[in-house]
Amino acid sequence: MEEVSLGKAVWRRFRRSKPAMAGLAVLLLLCAMALLAPHLATHPYDDMHTEDRFHRPAAEYPLGTDHLGRDIWSRIVWGSRISLSVGFLSAALAVSAGTLVGAVAGYYGGWVDVVVSRAVETVIAIPLFFLLITIVAVVHRSVFDIVLIIGLSTWPRVVRIVRGEFLKLKARDFAEASRALGATDARIIWRQILPNAIAPVIVAATLLIGQAILTESALSFLGFGVPPPFPSWGSMVSSGKDYLRDSPWIALAPGAFIFITVISFNFVGDGLRDALDPKLKR
Amino acid sequence: MRRYVLGRLLQVIPMVLGVTLISFVIIKLAPGGFMTVMADNPDVDPALVDRVRVMYGLDRPVMIQYLVWLGRLLTGNFGESFVEARPVMAIYLQWLPNTLLLNVLGMCCIFLLAIPIGIIAAVKQYSRFDFVVTAITFASEALPSFVLAMVLIYAVALPSHGAIPLGGIATYGVRLGNAGLTAVLLDRARHLVLPLTVVVFGGLTGLTRYVRSSMLEVIREDFVRTARAKGLPERVVIYRHALRNAIIPIITVVGQMIPAMMGGSVVVEQVFGWPGIGLMTLRAVLQRDYPVIMASLTVGAVLTIVTYLVVDVLYVVVDPRIKYS
Numbered sequence: 001m002e003e004v005s006l007g008k009a010v011w012r013r014f015r016r017s018k019p020a021m022a023g024l025a026v027l028l029l030l031c032a033m034a035l036l037a038p039h040l041a042t043h044p045y046d047d048m049h050t051e052d053r054f055h056r057p058a059a060e061y062p063l064g065t066d067h068l069g070r071d072i073w074s075r076i077v078w079g080s081r082i083s084l085s086v087g088f089l090s091a092a093l094a095v096s097a098g099t100l101v102g103a104v105a106g107y108y109g110g111w112v113d114v115v116v117s118r119a120v121e122t123v124i125a126i127p128l129f130f131l132l133i134t135i136v137a138v139v140h141r142s143v144f145d146i147v148l149i150i151g152l153s154t155w156p157r158v159v160r161i162v163r164g165e166f167l168k169l170k171a172r173d174f175a176e177a178s179r180a181l182g183a184t185d186a187r188i189i190w191r192q193i194l195p196n197a198i199a200p201v202i203v204a205a206t207l208l209i210g211q212a213i214l215t216e217s218a219l220s221f222l223g224f225g226v227p228p229p230f231p232s233w234g235s236m237v238s239s240g241k242d243y244l245r246d247s248p249w250i251a252l253a254p255g256a257f258i259f260i261t262v263i264s265f266n267f268v269g270d271g272l273r274d275a276l277d278p279k280l281k282r
Numbered sequence: 283m284r285r286y287v288l289g290r291l292l293q294v295i296p297m298v299l300g301v302t303l304i305s306f307v308i309i310k311l312a313p314g315g316f317m318t319v320m321a322d323n324p325d326v327d328p329a330l331v332d333r334v335r336v337m338y339g340l341d342r343p344v345m346i347q348y349l350v351w352l353g354r355l356l357t358g359n360f361g362e363s364f365v366e367a368r369p370v371m372a373i374y375l376q377w378l379p380n381t382l383l384l385n386v387l388g389m390c391c392i393f394l395l396a397i398p399i400g401i402i403a404a405v406k407q408y409s410r411f412d413f414v415v416t417a418i419t420f421a422s423e424a425l426p427s428f429v430l431a432m433v434l435i436y437a438v439a440l441p442s443h444g445a446i447p448l449g450g451i452a453t454y455g456v457r458l459g460n461a462g463l464t465a466v467l468l469d470r471a472r473h474l475v476l477p478l479t480v481v482v483f484g485g486l487t488g489l490t491r492y493v494r495s496s497m498l499e500v501i502r503e504d505f506v507r508t509a510r511a512k513g514l515p516e517r518v519v520i521y522r523h524a525l526r527n528a529i530i531p532i533i534t535v536v537g538q539m540i541p542a543m544m545g546g547s548v549v550v551e552q553v554f555g556w557p558g559i560g561l562m563t564l565r566a567v568l569q570r571d572y573p574v575i576m577a578s579l580t581v582g583a584v585l586t587i588v589t590y591l592v593v594d595v596l597y598v599v600v601d602p603r604i605k606y607s
Contacts, residue, residue, distance in 0.1 A: 127582030129545030263424035
């Protein structure tokens with residue numbers, strides 16, 4: 001029998017899912033868009049063409065212009081940088097903090113676990129969105145602030161997943177065996193158990209990115225996002241709200257981009273779930 | 283059983299203390315604030331600023347302020363709003379019914395739709411119906427409520443020429459006093475259409491998916507096969523035997539839905555100008571009206587904690603197989 005590495009096996013299974021592959025393709029395009037923003041944008045994002053306000057989509061303005069005469073396509077292209085960086089960075093933050101704490105709580109158990117579990121439940125109990133807008137209202141609202149806030153408010157969910165996996169895995173034979181061989185706790189946690197617990201973490205991370213993008217867009221829709229004139233998709237939708245009757249593209253074009261981005265992450269996350277561990281299938 | 287419930291109840295206390303303490307400290311540590319706005323105003327006498335600060339106890343250490351706040355809370359007093367100069371409780375009670383109306387109606391619709399949809403999708407797994415349900419589930423999880431609201435305003439409200447209003451909760455002047463009961467109810471219903479659609483669409487998918495997967499699991503169990511083998515009609519097998527067992531995990535989802543709705547109501551209420559708790563909190567945040575923000579956070583947190591408690595207890599009551607420990 002041909003021997004396949006884990007990565008290859010996962011890729012093989014992942015490739016079979018059409019939505020997952022489509023999602024991955026779209027995400028790669030979006031990442032390219034964010035990286036190549038200066039080349040793809042047809043206008044500077046804050047250039048106001050006052051003579052061309054509310055211009056419908058046309059050759060010069062592919063997705064039309066907004067109420068200040070700014071090119072919507074260019075703003076969407078630049079805005080992808082905010083959405084994607086907030087998504088990736090806050091998920092990375094939540095996953096690393098959540099994995100560390102969840103691993104320690106699950107591995108050691110006892111009072112550590114009790115304290116962590118209660119703390120996590122407490123954080124989860126805070127009405128997140130109220131607290132988010134409260135904090136965001138008073139900080140400077142750089143991309144970094146928003147990443148920090150979204151990341152810190154979602155990490156308890158990762159703690160729960162990782163803790164559960166560790167509780168399950170620490171009693172398995174392979175962990176016992178390396179303990180018997182005299183491995184240190186740190187080694188067992190990072191080299192033995194974590195690789196076995198990584199599948200649900202990767203899936204959760206992918207879905208968290210989509211969630212973070214949704215949260216960021218809702219914050220900026222409410223006016224608590226990265227301050228203007230830098231474009232963020234949520235605030236673009238909000239600015240088009242009053243002009244829906246005659247210029248629907250102002251609100252709907254960035255709205256469509258949020259939708260496509262998040263659904264792509266969800267498709268990829270779902271594909272990964274099935275590919276990494278067929279048992280996890282929902 | 284009684285000991286279990288009592289024990290869980292006791293756990294609620296440190297959690298509520300934790301949540302309120304965290305919220306309080308975050309709010310107090312935040313730079314700027316209501317007093318800064320006042321102090322920055324050159325027309326305001328600095329002595330007055332100091333007097334107001336002392337009046338609200340803002341000159342004392344944060345921990346003392348928290349304890350004072352907590353002490354008042356125990357008597358059901360959320361303090362006084364900085365902006366409106368009246369008790370927070372009065373403001374809260376004024377806005378709460380609208381949020382309740384929207385969300386209770388939303389919950390009812392979600393249940394009436396999600397349970398049958400989830401069951402049919404599970405019973406006819408891999409059918410076209412199941413495929414469509416799954417596709418819609420995916421779509422709604424990725425569609426922000428405010429984008430759906432924009433689409434609805436553009437595609438439904440605007441073409442309806444006023445039959446479906448763009449926002450608000452009632453037409454000005456249409457009251458029970460001057461219009462008939464039918465006219466008032468009709469007016470309220472017209473205003474409810476769009477916000478309710480957004481609330482239902484947002485909450486529908488989670489429950490539908492849970493019902494579907496829970497049903498799929500139960501359908502494969504032995505007792506369902508036994509029921510079929512006995513020759514019971516399919517209806518009885520599905521709705522009596524399978525559904526009863528499938529419904530248990532759904533309690534958890536409902537528990538998660540209630541707090542989620544609180545948060546989600548901020549966006550929905552803002553888009554449609556629906557005068558509820560979400561909009562109230564949003565305004566309070568913009569005006570740095572801390573007592574009002576604290577009330578929202580506290581009520582939301584207590585609601586969440588109590589919901590989880592009720593879910594845990596219900597689990598034990600509904601499913602005797604679960605041991606309480």
